[in-house]
Amino acid sequence: MSETQKLSAAEKRQMKSAARLYAVQALFQMEAAGQSVDSVAKEFETHRFGAVYEGEEMAEGDSHLFRRIIEDAVNWQAKIDQMTDRALVAKWPIGRIDPVLRALFRAAGAELLSEITPPKVVINEFVDVARAFFPDGKEPKFVNAVLDHMAREARPEAF
Numbered sequence: 001m002s003e004t005q006k007l008s009a010a011e012k013r014q015m016k017s018a019a020r021l022y023a024v025q026a027l028f029q030m031e032a033a034g035q036s037v038d039s040v041a042k043e044f045e046t047h048r049f050g051a052v053y054e055g056e057e058m059a060e061g062d063s064h065l066f067r068r069i070i071e072d073a074v075n076w077q078a079k080i081d082q083m084t085d086r087a088l089v090a091k092w093p094i095g096r097i098d099p100v101l102r103a104l105f106r107a108a109g110a111e112l113l114s115e116i117t118p119p120k121v122v123i124n125e126f127v128d129v130a131r132a133f134f135p136d137g138k139e140p141k142f143v144n145a146v147l148d149h150m151a152r153e154a155r156p157e158a159f
Contacts, residue, residue, distance in 0.1 A: 018059035019066040020107060021129050022048060026070050027103035037074050041067055072110035080109030087149035100133050101143065108147050112154040119151035119158045 007015070025048075026040045050060040073080065084094045084105045094102055108126040111117055117125075123144065130143040152159055 012062070015060055015062040016065050017125060017128065018049075019062040020069065020111075020125050021059075021132060022061045023066050023069040023073070023107040024100065024103045024126075024129055024133075026066070027073055027106050028100055030070075030074075031099060031103065037070055041070060068114065069107050069110050072114055073106040076110060076113055077106060080106050080113070083109055083150045083153055084146065086153065087146045098139075101130075101139065104129060104133075104143060105146060105150070109150055109154070112147075112151055115155065119155045123147045123151055 022044050026044055029035060030037065030040050044061070044066065045063055048058055048061075049063070051058045081094050084102075088094065088097070094105065097105075104126055107129075108122055111122045111126075112119060126147055127140050127144045130140040134140060
């Protein structure tokens with residue numbers, strides 16, 4: 001039995017949630033620093049997943065989900081950005097929004113387009129990611145509204 005098979009359902013969910021958070025961070029870093037998918041993925045998997053910073057242990061992430069999200073986000077970026085633009089107010093195209101939110105919409109869009117995870121789960125998970133980045137702001141509600149629109153466009157049969 002492999003280590004992954006020994007994990008409880010709650011531990012697996014936690015690893016997937018961590019992978020989504022790391023994917024948003026990685027996409028942000030890739031855009032800000034002009035780094036490649038492969039270099040950023042290796043950095044996160046080696047130095048962030050389960051690492052200890054200032055006495056705090058970082059969560060272990062699901063490497064497979066993490067890589068799938070960031071690779072799909074890059075491969076489908078034009079399609080995801082168009083979906084996001086349609087969900088935003090006309091005067092606020094994706095290029096004008098906060099870069100963390102842009103990375104979040106790209107990660108969530110990648111997971112919506114992959115059709116593996118139910119859309120409502122994707123929305124809930126990425127609203128939680130928004131809360132992690134913006135604990136006191138209105139951004140989580142904004143993220144919920146935009147992702148709902150994107151999910152209905154990408155997977156209308158699920159609604």
